[in-house]
Amino acid sequence: MTIRLGIVMDPIQSINYKKDSSLAMLLAAQKRDWKLYYMEQKDLFQEDGVAMGNMAPLEVRANPEDWFSLSDRETEKLSSLNVILMRKDPPFDNEFIYSTYLLEQAEREGTLIVNKPSSLRDFNEKYFATLFPQCCTSSMVSRDMGLLREFAEKHEDVIFKPLDGMGGTAIFRVKKGDPNVSVILETLTNYGNQQIMAQKFIPEITKGDKRILIIDGEPVPFALARIPQKGETRGNLAAGGTGVAQPLSDRDRWIAEHIGPTLKEKGLLFVGIDVIGDYLTEINVTSPTCICELEDQCDVVIADHLMKVIEDKLAA
Known part of the structure; x- marks a missing residue:
């Protein structure tokens, strides 16, 4: 069976080629000969109780000058897809919530949604961390x-x-x-x-705000420590931080072990947690990043591993 994968994301022409985790996922899926379909939030709709999508067949390439091409859009049921990656960046607004309703309808009809729509609604990325006080400052x-x-x-x-x-x-x-x-x-x-x-x-921010990726409850063995610029308190790459890969510490693994079972139970298949020093600060569930930086710096395959997990779940 050829797997049909849809993705809901921000405009693909505007992504940062070197850093975009969604593109890394799409390239990994295409290498498995899956058929790819591209959508933005505006392409999701419902008619007569059926969740639909105006989806464009997509081809991706590992070419920083020309990384995608789209064919003419086709209007199909969302449930015609085997799996849909929900990769729309925040803001988490009403439009995002409405999108989860539509995706949830496809989920009820058998499509695997990554991540689970109800969990995207239920687990605010800042608040979610506080459900594990033993891990937090x-x-x-x-x-x-x-x-x-x-x-x-x-x-x-x-x-x-x-x-x-x-x-x-x-x-x-x-x-x-x-x-x-x-x-x-x-x-x-x-x-x-x-x-x-x-x-x-947490003073240890000077050593980096560590992004740890978790796939189906299990952490990737390396974290990306996002080190702030001099005079900054934010390590985020978007705020000018520098990403340095490093092996997980014992404390990092301890935190991942404490939250992993909950992530798995809630259908949060791909998650990025943030750890500063010894403390969990955020659990990112909407569109976690840092696949590219970790794959570039470490002998680790993340996007393909995620596709293998998805493939196994579809087979099950």
Whole structure:
């Protein structure tokens, strides 16, 4: 049986060829002679109770100047595909939620969705980490500026960040006596109308914010330590950090062992967790990245391993 794989992603013409994990997945799938179909969120719809897609047959190439070509779009049931990769980047807005409803309908009809649509809705990437307090530093989720200010005073050096951000956007470090704490909290909470996260600052950020990829509950043996620029507190590559691959530490493996079974149970087949020092800070479920950086620096095959796991699940 030839596997038909669909992908829902941001515009493929705008991706960063060298770093795009979705492209790495597509190249791995194509090497297995799977048929590829490309969609954006706008291409998903429902008619008479049936989830549909305007999908374009896709060919990908390992060529930084010419990495894809699309054929004429075909309107088909989403359930005509064996597997769909949901790789739309945040923001996690109402349109993203509506997309998960459509994908969930295809899932009920037998299509494997990576990651499971209901889990994409249920597990906010910042909040999800707090369900494993044994793995985390001290944290708080609140929109009460008084409580957040007390948290900052107690821990003296903290991070404030929105629950729906990505790539290090709108992350603030606040030290004891910072005169800007009020305006920071007013801005992030929209004057007490929006929940945010506070975390005790972890000094080991200077050694990198480690991205650990987990496939079907099992970690890839190398992490990408995203080391901040001088004078920065954010290691995110989008914020100018430098990615350095390194073997997982014993603590990294311990964290992965604690959360892996839950990820597997919830149908979160491909996940990227963030670890600073000894502490879990985020669990990224929407469109985790760093496949390319790890494959370039280490003797490890990630995208093809993910396709093998998908193939095995379809066979089962």
